[in-house]
Amino acid sequence: MAEPSGLCPPPGVGELVEVAQDVFWARIPLPGKLNHINIWLLREEDGYSVVDTGMQSLAAEAAWDSLLAALPEGMPIRRVFVTHLHPDHVGMAGWLMERGAEEFWMTRLEYLTCRVLLAQAHDETLPEDFAEFHRAVGWPGSAIESYHNHYRNYGRRISRLPRQYQCLEEGQYHVIGGHRWRIVTGNGHSPEHACLYSEDSKLLISGDQVLPGISSNVSVTPMEPTANPMADWLASLEKLKAEIPDDVLVLPAHQHCFTGLHKRIDALIYDQKCTTERLRVALDTGPRRVIDLFSVLFGRDIPQDNFMIFNLATGEALACLNYLRESGEVCYEIDAHGTRWYRLR
Numbered sequence: 024m025a026e027p028s029g030l031c032p033p034p035g036v037g038e039l040v041e042v043a044q045d046v047f048w049a050r051i052p053l054p055g056k057l058n059h060i061n062i063w064l065l066r067e068e069d070g071y072s073v074v075d076t077g078m079q080s081l082a083a084e085a086a087w088d089s090l091l092a093a094l095p096e097g098m099p100i101r102r103v104f105v106t107h108l109h110p111d112h113v114g115m116a117g118w119l120m121e122r123g124a125e126e127f128w129m130t131r132l133e134y135l136t137c138r139v140l141l142a143q144a145h146d147e148t149l150p151e152d153f154a155e156f157h158r159a160v161g162w163p164g165s166a167i168e169s170y171h172n173h174y175r176n177y178g179r180r181i182s183r184l185p186r187q188y189q190c191l192e193e194g195q196y197h198v199i200g201g202h203r204w205r206i207v208t209g210n211g212h213s214p215e216h217a218c219l220y221s222e223d224s225k226l227l228i229s230g231d232q233v234l235p236g237i238s239s240n241v242s243v244t245p246m247e248p249t250a251n252p253m254a255d256w257l258a259s260l261e262k263l264k265a266e267i268p269d270d271v272l273v274l275p276a277h278q279h280c281f282t283g284l285h286k287r288i289d290a291l292i293y294d295q296k297c298t299t300e301r302l303r304v305a306l307d308t309g310p311r312r313v314i315d316l317f318s319v320l321f322g323r324d325i326p327q328d329n330f331m332i333f334n335l336a337t338g339e340a341l342a343c344l345n346y347l348r349e350s351g352e353v354c355y356e357i358d359a360h361g362t363r364w365y366r367l368r
C-alpha cells in the first residue's frame with residue numbers, strides 16, 4: 024500500500040517514534056498489501072502500556088523482540104490494551120502476557136466473540152447453516168470449502184489468547200503515564216471496538232474505526248446473517264464526530280497519523296452514501312446475487328482466488344444490502360439452489 028505523507032515519518036521495524044510526550048508509535052509487520060499495523064506505546068513511570076499488538080507470525084515476534092530491546096532502561100510492557108478482535112490487533116497479546124505483561128484489557132463483546140471464533144476453529148466440518156449462508160450469497164462449492172479452511176485459520180493468527188481479561192467499557196477512564204484516556208466504543212467493523220481518547224493531550228487512538236486512506240471493512244457474517252452493521256458503523260462515526268473534537272491528532276491502526284478527524288469522518292459517510300446510491304441504481308436494472316455486486320460496490324472484480332478479500336467483499340456487499348433491506352427498499356427471491364436474488368421493492 025502506498026504510504027500517504029503524514030505529520031510524522033513512520034517508524035521502521037523495531038523503531039519507536041515519539042508522536043507526543045510519552046506516546047510512541049511503532050509498527051509490527053503484516054503479510055500482504057496492508058503491510059503493517061501501527062501500535063502505540065504509552066510510557067508510564069515503571070513500564071509501558073501498549074495499544075494493539077500485531078498478528079501472530081515469526082516476523083511479528085522478531086519485530087517485538089527488537090522493540091522490547093529498544094525500550095529505554097529495559098522497561099517492560101505492563102499493560103496490554105486491544106481495540107478489537109481481529110488477529111492483527113489481538114494476535115500477539117498472549118505472547119506479550121507470557122513475557123511478563125500483567126494486565127490484558129479488551130471490551131467484553133470483543134473478548135467473548137474472539138473466544139467463540141477460536142472455539143469454532145476446532146469444528147471438524149463446516150456447519151450446514153454456514154454452507155447455506157454461502158449458497159444464499161451465490162458462492163460456488165469451491166468457495167464454501169475454502170471458507171472452512173479460512174475460519175479455522177483465525178486461531179492460527181492468534182498467539183494463545185489469554186484466558187482472563189479486564190473489561191474495557193464505554194466512558195471508562197485510564198490514567199496511563201501523564202495522560203488520562205477515555206474509552207469510546209463503536210461497532211460495525213467489529214462488535215464493540217474501543218478507541219482511546221485523551222482530552223488533555225488531544226490524541227485519539229482510533230484503531231480501525233477511522234483510518235486515513237482506506238475505509239474499514241464492514242461485514243455481515245454467517246453467525247448473524249440478518250445483522251445491519253452498516254447502520255451501526257455509520258452511527259458510530261456520527262458518535263465519534265459528536266464526542267471527539269476536531270483538533271485531535273489521530274493515531275490509527277494502519278497508515279499514518281493525521282489531523283482533520285471530522286473531515287475524514289464526513290468523507291467516509293459521504294463515500295458510503297455514494298456506494299449505497301450505486302447499489303440502488305444497479306438493483307434497478309434487475310435482480311442480482313450478492314457476488315454480482317462487487318464491481319458496482321468496489322469498482323473492480325474480486326476473484327475467488329484471493330479468498331480473504333473475496334470473503335470480506337462478500338460480507339461487505341451483504342452489509343450494504345441488509346442496510347437497504349432494513350429501510351424497506353430492497354427484497355430478495357430465493358432460487359432452486361438456495362441463492363438469493365436481490366431487487367428494489
Ligand SMILES: [Zn+2]
Binds near residue numbers: 107109212213231
Ligand atoms: Zn479490524
